[in-house]
Amino acid sequence: MQNGFLTDLSARLFRDFGEPEAIWQIAVLIGMLAVAWWCARLLRKKLDARRQSRFEAVRFGAESLNKALFPLLGALFVSVAQVALAPVIHTALLRLALVPLCGIAVIYTMFYVARRVFSRGEAEHEANALLYLFEKLVTAIVWGAMVLTVMGIQDDFVHWMASVRFNFANAHMTLLSLASGLLWVCVTLIVAMWAGALLDDRLMRARSLDGNLKVVLARVGRALMILAAILVSLSIVGIDITVLGVFGGALGVGLGFGLQKIASNYVSGFIILLDRSLRLGDMISVSGSQGTVTQIRTRYTVVRGLDGIETLIPNEKLITDVVQNHSSFLTxxxxxxxxxxxxxxxxxxxxxxxxxxxxxxxxxxxxxxxxxxxxxxxxxxxxxxxxxxxxxxxxxxxxxxxxxxxxxxxxxxxNGIEIPYAQREIRIIDGVVRTDADSVRNAENRNEGAAPVA
Known part of the structure; x- marks a missing residue:
């Protein structure tokens, strides 16, 4: 650890604090942070004004982006000042200030990206759990990297990871290659899901497209982007993607036998969205359930009854069973x-x-x-x-x-219009009560030669 960052930085800090250069560094640092705070405040106001007319997915995570603006701009301005002052004075204090500024900026930027990625999750609780796990993991990794950087042992730590070797099946890997591979997989997946969220926002703002078609295009586009990200990340890591052909064949057999109902529901969901036989807000009756269509998922459709209870109906039933649609296209x-x-x-x-x-x-x-x-x-x-x-x-x-x-x-x-009520004539003959219905039946019996009603 000789000539490490910590040893070199500590010596420079002690030397600078004994000279007037420390006062200049402190003044420059405070000035750059003040300018960064003012610029971040202006950017927050402009971004908040633009978010008012945007979808919830765009506003989701805005707090993390607002928190990331100050350390991002602070790191930018301090870096510029450090480069400009390096030929004139020592800048050990500015170099030290860059570490927490860059680390905190990375943390909040990743928080914002993750919230944008998971903002349209299929299940809200699952999305929140993944988001919480991702934020904790990013925070731990970044803070660990900052500690290693300040201590000056980041190079030694990287060499140690490269020296740890193990075998996985027929592949020879190191801890460094495994970590870098996982990092590339995460980066490509996040980029793909980010692009999917942007595509979703663009489609939802398009007025010329039907609502069902928007949902189909958004889901197909996101699925294709995620598939491409997985293939690219596997190629970067060094895994031969041709071995996936065997897996694809096994998956096809599984879908044909064990997963045919699930596959049928997914295909039926896309058929419903494409042929527009059902729309959000339609009042339908199917299999004894009646209610309003609130969601059309790829596997099931959510129908909210008049009592407020939501029923999940598999999409296959909406294709094979008789569905009564009580909603007119003319409303x-x-x-x-x-x-x-x-x-x-x-x-x-x-x-x-x-x-x-x-x-x-x-x-x-x-x-x-x-x-x-x-x-x-x-x-x-x-x-x-x-x-x-x-x-x-x-x-x-x-x-x-x-x-x-x-x-x-x-x-x-x-206006004196009378609404009548039912009236019946009752006769008492020889002590026997007879109604109009009895008289009618007696007349019919006499005509047919039967005995009269007593």
């Missing part, structure tokens, strides 16, 4: 209300009042216009029917029909 639905009026009422007036009852009711459309129909002549009165169209029928029609029924009741009461 309109037809509703009907049946009402009975007395034979003594003015039928034309009653039909006009039915149409008037729809006026002013929220979500009831006037084009097509509501129509009142005489359905049939009942035993107790005339059966009328009111037909009208409702806007955004997927939100439900019960409330609208209730408002219209209350308006019908009010208008009928104000």
């Amino acid at each position: 309109r639905g037809n509703a009907k209300i049946a009402v009975q009026v007395s034979y003594r009422c003015d039928v034309e007036r009653a039909m006009q009042l039915l149409v008037d009852a729809t006026q002013g009711v929220e979500r009831v459309l006037q084009d097509p216009a509501p129509a009142a129909l005489l359905a049939n002549f009942g035993a107790d009165g005339i059966n009328l029917e009111l037909s009208f169209w409702i806007e955004e029928a997927a939100k439900g029609t019960g409330g609208v029909k209730s408002h219209v029924n209350r308006a019908v009741w009010r208008l009928f009461s104000e």
Whole structure:
């Protein structure tokens, strides 16, 4: 460890603190940090203003980026000052200040990248667990690197890792090659997932593409990028990717036998997204479950019932079973209300009042216009029917029909339109109670020669 960074730096620091050069270094360091703090504050304001109109994935992790701005700019300005002052004075203090500035900047930058990568995870809890593990691992590695750098033994540590050798199958590896290989794999995967997040944001902002098509393109693009990253990282590490052909064949056999249901659900999910047979917000009924489609995943579809309970329906059932879609592409639905009026009422007036009852009711459309129909002549009165169209029928029609029924009741009461109730004539003959139904049956029995009802 002779002539190490720590020994050289310590000697320079003790020598500089005994000379006026230390005061100049402290003044320059404070000045550069002040300029970095001011510039970081301006950048935070501009970035926060731009994030207001962006998606949640862009805003996610903004705190880490804001924290990374000051050490990044501080390291940049201190590096420039150190290079500029090196020919004139000793800069041991500035060199020492660069270590924590660069380390902290790397930590918060990696935090921001990780939050952008895991912001659109399929499962929120799994994404948070991976994010927590990644942040702890990055923090430990960077702080370890800073300690080694300050102590001046980073070169000795690298030589020690290169000297540790072991065999993995037929490959001869060292601890340094294994660590560098894992590092390259992580870097390429993070870059691929970062690019996938950027592609996802671009697609979601595109207004000319259908919503389902956006989801398909985003997921396929991300999958292809991750696959390419894995192949590139394996090539960089030195693993022959042709050996993956055997693995691919085994995977195909597994999908054909053991994983056919899972594969079927994944293929069905892409079919649903591509043919646009279902859309987010559609009210559907399938296999006894009814509700609104809230998510369409690659393996299952989430349907939220009217009671708020979410049901996960495998995509294969949405392809093979009969699915009733209660949502119109025009977001309109037809509703009907049946009402009975007395034979003594003015039928034309009653039909006009039915149409008037729809006026002013929220979500009831006037084009097509509501129509009142005489359905049939009942035993107790005339059966009328009111037909009208409702806007955004997927939100439900019960409330609208209730408002219209209350308006019908009010208008009928104000205009003397009678709504009859069932009436039955009861006769007492020789102490026996007989109803109209009994009389009718006796008449039928007499016609057929059967005994009358007692």
